[in-house]
Amino acid sequence: MTSFDGPPHRLSVAPMMDRTDRHCRYLLRLVAPNAWLYTEMVTAAAIVRGDAERLLAYDDSEHPVAAQLGGSDPSILAAATQTVARAGFDAVNLNVGCPSDRVQAGCFGAALMAEPTLVADCVRAMRKATDLPVTVKTRLGIDEHDSYEFLCDLVAAVEAAGCRTLIVHARKAWLKGLSPKQNRNVPALDYGRVHRLKRDFPNLEVILNGGLDAEAVAIDELEHVDGVVLGRAAYHDPWLLAAIDARLYGGALPDAESVLDALCRYAEAELERGSRLRTVTRHWMGFYAGKPGARRWRRFLGELPDGAAGLRALRNLGSNRNFRGRSGGVTSLEENCGSTPF
Numbered sequence: 001m002t003s004f005d006g007p008p009h010r011l012s013v014a015p016m017m018d019r020t021d022r023h024c025r026y027l028l029r030l031v032a033p034n035a036w037l038y039t040e041m042v043t044a045a046a047i048v049r050g051d052a053e054r055l056l057a058y059d060d061s062e063h064p065v066a067a068q069l070g071g072s073d074p075s076i077l078a079a080a081t082q083t084v085a086r087a088g089f090d091a092v093n094l095n096v097g098c099p100s101d102r103v104q105a106g107c108f109g110a111a112l113m114a115e116p117t118l119v120a121d122c123v124r125a126m127r128k129a130t131d132l133p134v135t136v137k138t139r140l141g142i143d144e145h146d147s148y149e150f151l152c153d154l155v156a157a158v159e160a161a162g163c164r165t166l167i168v169h170a171r172k173a174w175l176k177g178l179s180p181k182q183n184r185n186v187p188a189l190d191y192g193r194v195h196r197l198k199r200d201f202p203n204l205e206v207i208l209n210g211g212l213d214a215e216a217v218a219i220d221e222l223e224h225v226d227g228v229v230l231g232r233a234a235y236h237d238p239w240l241l242a243a244i245d246a247r248l249y250g251g252a253l254p255d256a257e258s259v260l261d262a263l264c265r266y267a268e269a270e271l272e273r274g275s276r277l278r279t280v281t282r283h284w285m286g287f288y289a290g291k292p293g294a295r296r297w298r299r300f301l302g303e304l305p306d307g308a309a310g311l312r313a314l315r316n317l318g319s320n321r322n323f324r325g326r327s328g329g330v331t332s333l334e335e336n337c338g339s340t341p342f
Ligand SMILES: Cc1cc2nc3c(=O)[nH]c(=O)nc-3n(C[C@H](O)[C@H](O)[C@H](O)COP(=O)(O)O)c2cc1C
Pocket: 014, 015, 016, 017, 018, 019, 040, 041, 068, 095, 097, 098, 137, 169, 184, 209, 210, 211, 212, 229, 230, 231, 232, 233
């Protein structure tokens, strides 16, 4: 296929506020060695004026990892992009799709779809500030602006400004009347429109997002687009992400027991660094999604005391494990992640 900016984005996990923090991304990387990971959206102003080191902290294992920025002031975005580049990220992504009120008030996120020239100015300024790929994440439209031509105006503008990779959440956003949560479910998905975009913009890496929650569907979509992005499904069931990663990149599924060991070591190290245990383990709720004992596992995590006592309980998991692969090698998801270690 066409050569785009940087490594291809066949598989990614969506940026999600209050979800894809560095602790979550550490888990995701353990199960999916190749998927692109994204930070939660960070406002460019917060990076420029605030605590960039904390906001952009990540673990070296996370590569390839992109920072997602929110903002609409080209000079502030450019300055934030430089900080992102210095921090060692692999790409910087501009959020042109978030429908929250707070974001609209700052005139960025999805509201920016109505301002293609401004979005292009932002992309141009970010491109000028760095050699990193500058990518854009958007929706199909906003409110009554939901024609294919409206979308194409934006896409043509960002492509002309030097964006080579476009992530499309395949539904529009209703800025008035729907909450951000409703905006992730209520407006209808339209994958066909994203396929058409790929046909009409063949030099753009067009990445599909929205509602992908099954391996077969995600793989089939790659017939039409250059990559797929899973959000909620990857968060709630990291092994779905693992299965797609292994299928696309030809690796074996990681061994669940080793992953859990690594997570426990990570939690211990984080505790020593001063993190609260719960801020790390809250992202592990889906580790046994759909497997025997999943509910007990969630209860165990929910009741996990903070601090050293919680750590002891995690360590004790080691002696309780009962899910070693039956054949010695890891052959299937079922065998690899059969049940919780109780
Ligand atoms: C809790 C939550 C937080 C989100 N935060 C962001 C964000 O910070 N930036 C962004 O571009 N999209 C955000 N999104 C939207 C996701 O990136 C994604 O586009 C959306 O969830 C649709 O994909 P999915 O159906 O695979 O979950 C968020 C979604 C969720 C569920």
